[in-house]
Amino acid sequence: MNIPAISDYGLILGEKLGQGSYANVYKAQRRELRPNGTREVLAVKCIAKSKVCVTQTAQDNLVREIDILKKLSHPNIVRLVDFLWDKNNVYLITEYCNAGDLSCYIRQTSQFPPGSSNKKLFSLPEPLTRKFLQQLAAAMRYLRSKQISHMDLKPQNILLTIEYDKSITLKIADFGFATKLSYTDRATSLRGSPLYMAPEMLKGGSYDVRVDLWSIGVIIYECLFGYPPFSSENLNGLINKIVSDEPVIFHSKPSLSPCCRNLVEKLLKKDPRDRITFYEFFDHPFVDEKYSPNFKLFSEVNDHAYLKKDQKSERDELRRIIKNVLTTAEQIKQDLSLPNVARNEDNACQEKKLLIEMWSDSPQFEAAIKVKNFAEAILKKVVHQTCESESDIPIALEKYELCIESLLKILNDKRSSFDPNDDFEKNRLKSLKLFIESSLNRAEEIKNYLEVKRLQFSAKSVEEKEQQAEASVEEKTKRLVDENFCRLHLSPSSNARLDL
Known part of the structure; x- marks a missing residue:
């Protein structure tokens, strides 16, 4: 051709x-x-x-x-x-990606679950599904740090690569429907593939970033059982099943561990208000992202830093990893330059003023905001290089965590005496919850930056040697x-x- x-x-x-x-x-x-x-x-x-x-x-x-x-x-x-x-x-x-997509991989993988009467199931074992999910979660954490929602997550858009050590790396592809969406933003346009669309999107109303979590739930269900949780002979029938109030059915075979089933059930809550949040997803024991293959891969950079010159493929892989480390560090540092509550500065200021007014009767809230502002002041100095070193970033993280702890206590205390008929109280609790979620994401950005900085001990020298003159994208x-x-x-x- x-x-x-x-x-x-x-x-x-x-x-x-x-x-x-x-x-x-x-x-x-x-x-x-x-x-x-x-x-x-x-x-x-x-x-x-x-x-x-x-x-x-x-x-x-x-x-x-x-x-x-x-x-x-x-x-x-x-x-x-x-x-x-x-x-x-x-x-x-x-x-x-040399191993095709996840959809084909599921169809090609068979197992004989205990108690299945030797009936072959074309699905993935739970341990392998968990490894894939850990990698998917690592990618989603990175996308959320960029405030990017994929909007078309499905097995066909998840590609696989078999590495030289026979391990399998999962990679998200096809960002044609992706869009910028913060935790507080909402959207209305219809995007993606109906089989993996969240109910709130199919209903034609507004939705938020949790539509990606629904898609992840459908993908994991399909990995475990070999087919998606909903099916129909026509599109209307499929949509009716997804938007109905009927809960998702979990079949007895293969059997799932309680931890795995708990996560999938939380991901596939049809009411987005009941669905797990991204922070809860990353922190769920079945995801357990800090032990995922990517974190292990990055932590092994030091072990591979002095490979022999004839180990060409290994050195190429090392260069790729270190370039990712360097790029990620710089991107995260730039993200630290603005608060994570709505990157648009005018909107952020307006939302913050409104929130402070709503909680003006709470000295605890006022104190928590002061602690958060102190942390942001530290980050601003680091990003704009007005301080001698970055040693103050852990202090900023500590202050953020203290702020979050205080805000969570306020939220829990108010919930215990919450009057469901009080619209004002309902709105300010909702606003506080969103503010806490954005603060949690901000704290995660700081943690990510500190972790990546820790791995930069030899990266810059490798980067200088490996730089190539490329046309500006x-x-x-x-x-x-x-x-x-x-x-x-x-x-x-x-x-x-x-x-x-």
């Missing part, structure tokens, strides 16, 4: 990996050989301009995907290597838009809709 832009870029296009309504995905290799005599393998998503130009939705989805992917760097998110275009196509060049984005390609817009608030 002769594609001019790809040929000029130095890629040899190979087998077709997948096909969609307006794009094909191919396996590709670089023409140039690496020092060890092999060629780098990549994936190329070829998007036909003639099809993507038909609707504004498709245009917005494409540019949003490029705009988001170029800013992401995480071991569990598919890496965008580059993108280019010619008169017929736009090409997204990404890393190649920002400049290429501007060129793509300047060529008047389909009236593209980079606004993260584009109101993309899925036509069912």
Whole structure:
């Protein structure tokens, strides 16, 4: 297949990996050989301009995907290597995942659960499902730190790579429906695939970031049982089942551990108010993210820092890991520059003033806000480099945790004497809960930064040696838009809709 832009870029296009309504995905290799005599393998998503130009939705989805992917760097998110275009196509060049997607993997994996009368089930064992979930949670924590909601999580958009040590790495792909959404934001547009859509989205009302948690619940259910929790012969029947008040059915085989079932039940609460929050999800014992493969991988950087020169593949892997560490550290540090309660400064100030007014009768709340402000002042000095070192960041974390502890005590005390008929009390408790959740996320950002900084002992020297002169992605984005390609817009608030 002769594609001019790809040929000029130095890629040899190979087998077709997948096909969609307006794009094909191919396996590709670089023409140039690496020092060890092999060629780098990549994936190329070829998007036909003639099809993507038909609707504004498709245009917005494409540019949003490029705009988001170029800013992401995480071991569990598919890496965008580059993108280019010619008169017929736009090409997204990404890393190649050699084990297909999670949907195919589930269909190819069989087991004989205890008590199944030797009946083969095409599903994943609970321990393997947990390992995959830990990696998915690591990616979602990173996306939440960027206030990004994926909006189309499903097994087909989760790719797998078998590493040189035979371990399997999970990577989230396809960010066409992704959007910026903070914990306090709400959206209304219909996005994603109906089988994995949350009930509140299918009902046509507003929703928040917890729609991704519902999708994760459906994915985990499908991993464990081999099929999603809802099915129907037609779309209307499927939607009716998802939005109904009937709880999700858990079959007896395979049997689940109480911890696993508890998490899936909390993820698949049809009322989003009853659904688990992201903070609770990350902290759930079945997720137990601090022991996930990615944290182990990062902690082993020091062990691999002095590999022999002939260990080319291992050194390449080390460089990739360390680059992720460096990139993540800088991104998290930039995130520390603004409070996590709504990145828009005007909205944040307005919300904070309103919250302070609502709780003006509580000296405990006033004291907690002062502690939080003190922590933010420390972070501001660090980010703007007005202090000599970053040794004060742990103090900021300590103050944040003290603030959260005080706010949780206020929330629990007020809940015990809460009058459900008092609308004012109901609204201020809801506002306080959202404020606590955003503060918890802020504390997690600080923890992430401290953890990554701890791993930077040898990263900078490796980064300096490995830097390559690359064309500016920002400049290429501007060129793509300047060529008047389909009236593209980079606004993260584009109101993309899925036509069912």
